[in-house]
Structures are given as structure tokens and as C-alpha cells.
Amino acid sequence: MSSRDRDVAVAFARLAAACDGAIVGLALAAFAAASWVKYVAASAALRRISAAPSAPISGLRSLLDSSSSSSSEEVPLLVVVRGQVQPSPALEALGGWAFSQNNGALTPRGSDDRAVAILDTQTVLYNEWRGIFAWSFDLQALFAKPWKERRSCSLRTVPFVLVEGGNWPNSGYVHVNLDGSTHPLPLRQVHHELRPVQVTPYTFFQVMFATGFPVALLEEEKILPVGKEITAIGICRERDGAIEIKSCQELPCFLSEMTKDEIAAELSSNTRILFWSGIMLGTLSVGILGYALIRNLWRWREWRMRRRSHNEDLHNDAMMDDTMGQEDVPxxxxxxxxxxxxxxxxxxxxxxxxxxxxxxxxxxxxxxxxxxxxxxxxxxxxxxxxx
Structure with a gap:
């Protein structure tokens, strides 16, 4: 660690320990509050996932009919289904869908796989050089995301469905609606390449003033392949005569490689971690804030006592000087x-x-x-x- 970084770290340590650790206590209280908020959200999601019916794709229509008949109001039905990924059929025949093995899928570069989603990521890697004059922004290096990496992502998708693997194409299917979904997809990496970046005249000024210059370009490509077995947890509904499943923003996941039991077990483990983290951070923050409050209260009382004693001394001295001032002073x-x-x-x-x-x-x-x-x-x- 350089001397400047060490000085900045010492300054932040002094700031954190100011007011007998009150700032540290407030920071821990904020982390504890965030842990409790996440715990409440995770617990609610765990209860919803555990209560959601796990139905086969072929039985979704009967499940929707029974749900609509039992309730007069239209209530979103949260279901858990598992099936294989297949591109949506492009031809319509006799009121049904005609599946084609080679139609409607994407082809990634450098691979013979067929995919319904391709994520291209380009990462520009920057150097560790601080410049000839050793100028750098230490606060950003301590708290911000490392600025030596800059990324750009592009996601390409085609409409796809989930089908029952053992009975396809004779079984039913459910359309997957990704509109408005912010959940990550269970992608698999198929391409990885690191290419050096050519030096330009502008790089000289970047080296001089330590603004960082690119040294390599990392290109990655991940796909959601056709035929992959995944689990979908979302809102199931009937739309235009077809059944589709859409993501629920209150849940932590939409499409996953894990089964329902594995998702529930992982979510249960996360809730326990969040629960005990909230208790530990909350207890620690209460202890530190209580100590800081008592210490500052005692200091305030001592300051008042010293000030009162000082004012009394000044008053006594003034009275003594007034008494002596009655005498003739040259x-x-x-x-x-x-x-x-x-x-x-x-x-x-x-x-x-x-x-x-x-x-x-x-x-x-x-x-x-x-x-x-x-x-x-x-x-x-x-x-x-x-x-």
C-alpha cells in the first residue's frame, strides 16, 4: 500500500471512530436495517415459492381452469414448472403449432449449438499504472467499482417455450415471457477470447496523467441452449388461447437450473444468514451507539460543570477586583x-x-x-x- 493510500485509510479510520464510534454504530445500524429488509423479502418469497403448486406442463390448463372456477376474481396464479427449452414454432397449422427442428433458433459463433438467448459481453481491461506523476483518485479505488474494467453487454433472444422432455413434440408447452424481467438467465459460456488493444497516440496522455489506458479486450459469449432442462417460477396465465408464464418481480429468480426443492433450500439458507446477520449487526450497533451516547453524555456533563466552575471563578474574581478597585489605582x-x-x-x-x-x-x-x-x-x- 502506498503512503497516500495509507494516509487516506487512516483518515477514514479516524472519521469512523469519531464521537466514540458513533459513525461506525450508525453504519452498522444501516447494514442491519438492510439485512432485515432483505430478510423480510426473502422470507415472503420463500413462503410464496413453497406454497406454489408444482404442476406438469400438460396439466397447466386444468390448473388454470380450477383456479378461475374457485375464485370469482382474477387472481394471478404462481406456479412452478420444469421442462426443456425449445424455440417457439414459426408455422401455424390446423389451429396448432408445427414444430421445426431448425427453425427459430439462434446460432452462436464458434459453436454448433442452437440457442434461444445469446449474451455478448465485452470487457475492457485497464492497467494498474498510476502515471508518471503518481496521480490517482484514492477514494474511488477504495469504495467505487474498479474503473480499470469497463463492460458493455448485449442480449439477443428469440421467443421460446418449455416442453416436457420425454413427450415432446406430442406434449403440451408453455410460452416463456421475458418482457420486463430483470432476473438473470441460466446461461452457459461457449466463447471466451482475450485480445490485446492496439496502442494509440492518445495512450501517451493517459499514461502521463494516469487516467488509465486499455491493455486488452475480453470477449465472452453465453447462451441458453435448446434442449436445456430448466425450472420456471412465475405467474401463469392464458393469453390468446395459449398458456404463458411470466416473471414475478417479488421473487428472486425466474428461470433456474435447480429444481423447486433446491431453490427453496438455497433461499431458506439465505434467509437464515440474513436473519442472524441482522441480529448480530443490530446488537453490535446498539452496543456501540449506547457506549457513544453514554460517553458523550458524560463529556457534556463535565463540560457544563467546568463551565459553571469557570463562571463562578470569573464572578468571584470580578467581585474581588471591584473591591480592590475602590482603592485609588495609579x-x-x-x-x-x-x-x-x-x-x-x-x-x-x-x-x-x-x-x-x-x-x-x-x-x-x-x-x-x-x-x-x-x-x-x-x-x-x-x-x-x-x-
Whole structure:
């Protein structure tokens, strides 16, 4: 770690420990609140997935009919189905669909596989060079996403269906609707290539000022192949005489390679982790915030007591100086500030005895204390008593 990075880390550590760790306690409380929010969402999703019926594709229509007959209102039906991926048929014949083995699928480059979804990702890899002048943005290196990698993604899809693998093409099917879905797809990588980037004249300025210059281009291609066995968890409905399944945004997944039991087990494990994380972070944050509150409360009380004692001392000194001020004081011994009482306090380090005690205390308590005579910085004052 460089000296600049170490200095920035020390500065953030001091900031986090400010106010006896109150900032750390607030950060832990925020993480605990986020864990509890995720726990509530995961628990609700787990209950919905566990209660969702797992039906074969051929029995979806009867399930929809029974659901609509049992309820007068149209309620979305959440189901779990498992089947093989096949491209949607492109020809219509006799009120049904005529499946074709070579129609409607995508072909990825460098592979003979057939796919219904292709994700092309290009990642520009940047160097670790900080520049000739060692200029860098340390805060971004600590907290932001590493800016040495910049990505661009493009997803191509074709309409596809899920069919029962053992009975296709004689079995039923369900259309998969990806509109509005933000869930990841169970893709498989088929292409991976790393190519060096050609140096340009602009790279010289990037090297000089450490803005980062590209050194390689990583190209990846992932596909959802035809014939893959996947599980779909979503809202099932009948549309234009065909059955389709659509993603539910409240659930953490839509299409997955795992079965319903495996998805429920993984989600149950995540909920337990979130639950205990929320308890641990919440308990730790409450302890740190309680400690910081008690410590700052005691400091505030001590400050009030010191201030009260200081005000009483000033009042007593003023009364004493008023009593002594009734005597005749020569002009050369009067305070240069109030011109009423005798000079009794000397400033440190200059040593000038030019003020009474109350005026000297006011000078010392000033944000930028300076001697009224020599204008030198004052650290404190000392009371002078005459014998």
C-alpha cells in the first residue's frame, strides 16, 4: 500500500471512530436495517415459492381452469414448472403449432449449438499504472467499482417455450415471457477470447496523467441452449388461447437450473444468514451507539460543570477586583482593556502584565488569543498576587 493510500485509510479510520464510534454504530445500524429488509423479502418469497403448486406442463390448463372456477376474481396464479427449452414454432397449422427442428433458433459463433438467448459481453481491461506523476483518485479505488474494467453487454433472444422432455413434440408447452424481467438467465459460456488493444497516440496522455489506458479486450459469449432442462417460477396465465408464464418481480429468480426443492433450500439458507446477520449487526450497533451516547453524555456533563466552575471563578474574581478597585489605582497599573481595575494577570509566553484577571480570561478564551500589547499568540495566563 502506498503512503497516500495509507494516509487516506487512516483518515477514514479516524472519521469512523469519531464521537466514540458513533459513525461506525450508525453504519452498522444501516447494514442491519438492510439485512432485515432483505430478510423480510426473502422470507415472503420463500413462503410464496413453497406454497406454489408444482404442476406438469400438460396439466397447466386444468390448473388454470380450477383456479378461475374457485375464485370469482382474477387472481394471478404462481406456479412452478420444469421442462426443456425449445424455440417457439414459426408455422401455424390446423389451429396448432408445427414444430421445426431448425427453425427459430439462434446460432452462436464458434459453436454448433442452437440457442434461444445469446449474451455478448465485452470487457475492457485497464492497467494498474498510476502515471508518471503518481496521480490517482484514492477514494474511488477504495469504495467505487474498479474503473480499470469497463463492460458493455448485449442480449439477443428469440421467443421460446418449455416442453416436457420425454413427450415432446406430442406434449403440451408453455410460452416463456421475458418482457420486463430483470432476473438473470441460466446461461452457459461457449466463447471466451482475450485480445490485446492496439496502442494509440492518445495512450501517451493517459499514461502521463494516469487516467488509465486499455491493455486488452475480453470477449465472452453465453447462451441458453435448446434442449436445456430448466425450472420456471412465475405467474401463469392464458393469453390468446395459449398458456404463458411470466416473471414475478417479488421473487428472486425466474428461470433456474435447480429444481423447486433446491431453490427453496438455497433461499431458506439465505434467509437464515440474513436473519442472524441482522441480529448480530443490530446488537453490535446498539452496543456501540449506547457506549457513544453514554460517553458523550458524560463529556457534556463535565463540560457544563467546568463551565459553571469557570463562571463562578470569573464572578468571584470580578467581585474581588471591584473591591480592590475602590482603592485609588495609579494610571500606569490599570487594565489596558477595561481601564477600571488593577493589572493582575500575565500572559504566557510573552509575560506582559497588562490586564486584570477577568479581561485576561476573555483574551485566553478567544478563538485566536493575542497579547493586547505585543500581539503575540497567547497560550494561557497566570494570576499575579502582590504580597
Amino acid at each position: 494610571d500606569g497599573e490599570l487594565c489596558v482593556i477595561c481601564l477600571q481595575t488593577r493589572r493582575r494577570s500575565a500572559f504566557i509566553p510573552c509575560g506582559h502584565l497588562v490586564c486584570c484577571h477577568p479581561c485576561a480570561m476573555r483574551v485566553v478564551c478567544d478563538p485566536s488569543p493575542k497579547c493586547p500589547v505585543c500581539r503575540q499568540n497567547v497560550r494561557s495566563s497566570i494570576r499575579i498576587y502582590g504580597s
